[in-house]
Amino acid sequence: MKTLFLVLLLFIVSGCSEKLVRVMPYEKEYFAQDKMSLSPVASRGEQEGHIFLIREASAGGESAFQGGCGCR
Amino acid sequence: MKKSIVIALLLYVNIFAAPRVGDSAVEFDLPELYNQNKTLNSQALQGKVVLLNLWASWCSGCQEEMPLFVDLQEKYSKNNFVIVTSSIDNVAQSARDFLDRVDKEKQLVSLYDAKKILPKTYRCPGMPSSFLIDKSGTISEVYVGSLDNKAMGELKVKIDKLLEE
16 A cells, blocks of 8 residues: 555656756747747837836836936 | 665656766767758767757857857867757757858758757756767766856867867
8 A cells, every 4th residue: 555655656746847847948949039028129118118207207217317206 | 665665766766867977978860950861870979079069049048159169169170079069949940040150161060859859868957058978978077058268268178188088
């Protein structure tokens, strides 16, 4: 009975192996694509940043330019 | 009974252990990147010092170190040293496009590992991964991540040492 338990445990534990639960570095081709990045289009990211500054009526949070005191 | 279970467990763990320094390099028979009808068997590399590089065109670290490998191969072209690069790209053309820009003289031995057999067998913890293999086919050094100029200098020292053996 103990042996059976140990064998079962072995199979269960092997299911948690790193290979099964983690995307391995050599499997990350799709993650490396530009479209998978948080801001895939650089020009659009810049535009969104500009809109963010206007909407929030503050500067500095988005870039190093100005102090971020909201007194622009 | 307990002893046999422990031995069985140890064997089980050992089966899945990655090859390390001092172990025999993994044997392979992979198609060439530029001519997939032709294959290269690892047996053909016996007696040579080999740097096996597992890379992909989408991996920025691989892109950085590849020109250094081209220079290294050029430097050791008259020695018994060969750099074997194995691409794991899903599309072979991506790898070819990159190498066409970097290795114009086709100095590197370029293989294509579509099924990612080598990184799976070596259980690569990162990309790129390189393995320095001595003349007898034993892993002499493992490099995970891209090699910079400093690391390349250290690698040259190790290659020279292995070539003298």
